[in-house]
Amino acid sequence: MTPPTLQQAEQSALRMSRLLPVLSALFLLLLWSVVVETLGERATFARQRIHTEQHSWLNQAVRGIDTRLQALREDLLLYRQPGDGLARQANGLYPLDSGRLWLVNQQEQQQLHGELLTLDSAAQDSVRLLLKQQPVDGKLLLLDASTPREPERLQIVIPHCDQGGCQAALTGYVRFSELLDSDLLADAPYIILTDSNDNALLSRGNGPQKLENYLDSKLWHSSLAQAELASVPLRLSVRLPPERYAEPFVLFALYLIGAATLMSGTLIVILLRVGRRLAFILQRSEEVNQATHLLTLTNNSLRDRLRKLIEEQRDQQTLIDTVQVGVLLIDAEHKIVITANEAASRLLGYTRQALYRRTLESLFTSPDQYRQLLALLQEQQQLSEREVELNTRHGERLWSVLSMRALLFRERSAYVLSFVDITDRLLHAQRLEEEKQATERALSQLQSTQHELYQRATCDDLTGIANRRHFLSGAGKALELARLDNQPYAVAVLDIDHFKSINDSYGHATGDVALQRMTQHIAAALPEPALFGRMGGEEFAITLPGYGLNEAHALMDNIRQGLAAQALPIDNHALHITFSAGVAERKRHSNQLSELLKIADHAMYQAKHNGRNRVESALPAQDSPH
Numbered sequence: 009m010t011p012p013t014l015q016q017a018e019q020s021a022l023r024m025s026r027l028l029p030v031l032s033a034l035f036l037l038l039l040w041s042v043v044v045e046t047l048g049e050r051a052t053f054a055r056q057r058i059h060t061e062q063h064s065w066l067n068q069a070v071r072g073i074d075t076r077l078q079a080l081r082e083d084l085l086l087y088r089q090p091g092d093g094l095a096r097q098a099n100g101l102y103p104l105d106s107g108r109l110w111l112v113n114q115q116e117q118q119q120l121h122g123e124l125l126t127l128d129s130a131a132q133d134s135v136r137l138l139l140k141q142q143p144v145d146g147k148l149l150l151l152d153a154s155t156p157r158e159p160e161r162l163q164i165v166i167p168h169c170d171q172g173g174c175q176a177a178l179t180g181y182v183r184f185s186e187l188l189d190s191d192l193l194a195d196a197p198y199i200i201l202t203d204s205n206d207n208a209l210l211s212r213g214n215g216p217q218k219l220e221n222y223l224d225s226k227l228w229h230s231s232l233a234q235a236e237l238a239s240v241p242l243r244l245s246v247r248l249p250p251e252r253y254a255e256p257f258v259l260f261a262l263y264l265i266g267a268a269t270l271m272s273g274t275l276i277v278i279l280l281r282v283g284r285r286l287a288f289i290l291q292r293s294e295e296v297n298q299a300t301h302l303l304t305l306t307n308n309s310l311r312d313r314l315r316k317l318i319e320e321q322r323d324q325q326t327l328i329d330t331v332q333v334g335v336l337l338i339d340a341e342h343k344i345v346i347t348a349n350e351a352a353s354r355l356l357g358y359t360r361q362a363l364y365r366r367t368l369e370s371l372f373t374s375p376d377q378y379r380q381l382l383a384l385l386q387e388q389q390q391l392s393e394r395e396v397e398l399n400t401r402h403g404e405r406l407w408s409v410l411s412m413r414a415l416l417f418r419e420r421s422a423y424v425l426s427f428v429d430i431t432d433r434l435l436h437a438q439r440l441e442e443e444k445q446a447t448e449r450a451l452s453q454l455q456s457t458q459h460e461l462y463q464r465a466t467c468d469d470l471t472g473i474a475n476r477r478h479f480l481s482g483a484g485k486a487l488e489l490a491r492l493d494n495q496p497y498a499v500a501v502l503d504i505d506h507f508k509s510i511n512d513s514y515g516h517a518t519g520d521v522a523l524q525r526m527t528q529h530i531a532a533a534l535p536e537p538a539l540f541g542r543m544g545g546e547e548f549a550i551t552l553p554g555y556g557l558n559e560a561h562a563l564m565d566n567i568r569q570g571l572a573a574q575a576l577p578i579d580n581h582a583l584h585i586t587f588s589a590g591v592a593e594r595k596r597h598s599n600q601l602s603e604l605l606k607i608a609d610h611a612m613y614q615a616k617h618n619g620r621n622r623v624e625s626a627l628p629a630q631d632s633p634h
């Protein structure tokens with residue numbers, strides 16, 4: 009088992025801290041309920057004890073009543089049998105011939121019922137005698153012996169509380185005169201005798217007079233006094249001294265206070281809990297309302313954002329459909345088309361529904377090229393400007409430039425593929441290439457022609473060096489530059505020695521070859537800025553920019569010596585060719601090219617004159633400008 013984290017321990021402690029007041033309140037309520045229950049039990053026990061004591065007193069009274077009743081019964085037997093018991097006890101003084109009963113008042117010695125008037129004097133004497141012999145306090149009811157009713161009996165209902173709290177009654181019969189006997193209830197703490205309407209007839213406070221009045225009224229105001237008197241119900245109860253009731257009263261009061269406290273405490277706890285719960289619920293409700301409000305705002309904001317996104321997406325879709333670039337969205341996992349724009353549908357010849365779920369490989373003409381591009385895309389996540397050949401629905405080939413990029417589309421890996429049709433562009437490029445090649449050929453031919461024309465215009469046909477016109481043009485420009493820069497500038501004029509004899513000896517054609525070989529030799533020996541030209545026949549001229557007279561003389565003499573030192577192999581002949589040259593300089597002789605050439609030519613003739621195969625510098629001019 010993994011140990012609880014700090015956060016879990018804090019949450020457990022927080023829950024315990026919330027439960028602690030509740031548990032404490034429950035414990036106090038339980039403790040208080042035990043106290044209250046104990047108070048209630050003790051109050052009940054004290055009350056039962058009082059009832060038991062009351063019952064004991066009442067039983068004692070009932071037993072006394074029963075004892076007197078038994079004695080009364082025995083006495084009545086005498087009256088029920090006047091011919092026997094009563095007569096016998098009356099010692100035969102008066103026989104009850106009529107068989108009726110009489111009621112007499114002992115103290116007042118007067119009749120209490122009309123029937124008594126029928127008694128004659130003898131009978132009255134008999135009664136008086138009887139009463140003397142068996143004195144009876146109070147009133148006495150005598151019944152006819154033939155009437156099966158017991159005289160002189162008052163029904164007394166004695167309330168009795170059993171342990172279960174249900175009232176029962178002990179019923180006894182007693183002569184009311186007995187009740188007036190203070191000995192019977194002398195020991196009772198507090199005796200109450202009530203009638204059927206709970207009117208107190210005998211109690212500690214009012215004495216026996218009230219009972220007598222009650223009974224008298226019952227007797228005198230009833231036509232059937234005998235029967236009614238016999239059935240007058242009275243209630244006998246015992247009440248203990250007030251201090252005896254204090255204990256259960258106090259305990260019961262404490263029980264009530266405790267129960268009320270317990271209930272009110274429980275109610276308060278419940279109300280507090282309910283109140284806190286309600287406050288919590290109200291707070292939560294407020295928080296929920298605020299959260300709901302925030303959620304509503306957020307939801308509205310998100311809905312607005314979503315609407316804008318949908319509009320942007322719709323705009324983008326419109327834009328994608330508007331452009332002439334075919335766009336396909338490819339599922340990266342299955343390499344199938346998810347969606348396509350109008351241009352892709354038009355270029356490939358499929359409807360957009362037909363393009364849906366079509367494999368990407370089926371669109372490529374070359375499976376090898378498809379696999380190569382796919383591997384490159386998976387490695388670099390994008391590729392661009394690749395010329396591929398795609399299949400169209402109608403079996404045609406679509407040359408296109410294709411770009412692909414990996415992206416996430418609706419949380420799925422996808423490729424977006426864009427392509428443009430370059431078939432027309434290829435055809436156009438092909439035409440352009442053909443036109444370019446034709447142009448290049450024409451241009452090359454033109455250049456060749458131009459070169460040829462230039463060669464023809466500037467070069468000597470036999471030797472290939474500058475012809476006379478080109479030489480004069482170039483030599484004049486170089487002379488002008490030298491003059492502007494105040495640089496040395498020299499010209500040399502040379503003529504082949506005895507060339508006529510070569511023609512004559514080997515033929516004119518061999519003479520031509522000799523001319524070519526000699527010019528090649530001289531041209532190879534000249535420095536870069538020099539211009540070598542054929543002035544006509546076997547006469548040539550050379551410009552030497554940057555050369556003074558002495559340098560030009562030394563250079564030409566060196567070339568002369570080199571040429572003269574070797575035998576040129578021409579047409580199976582070894583020919584020794586020499587030339588004579590004259591040199592002139594700009595600063596020494598003239599700034600005019602024609603003049604300068606003329607001076608050099610004159611020096612060349614001087615070399616001829618001096619024996620040929622030599623170089624002569626022109627004599628210094630007296631008035632040559634610098």
Ligand SMILES: Nc1nc2c(ncn2[C@@H]2O[C@H](COP(=O)(O)OP(=O)(O)OP(=O)(O)O)[C@@H](O)[C@H]2O)c(=O)[nH]1
Nearest residue numbers: 504505506507508509511515516517519520545546
């Ligand atoms: N083969 C050939 N010969 C040429 C050409 N132009 C001129 N010649 C010949 O060159 C010769 C020149 O001879 P000349 O003027 O008498 O002088 P040379 O014989 O060289 O004698 P010097 O100059 O006095 O040494 C002529 O016979 C021309 O016919 C050419 O283009 N080809």
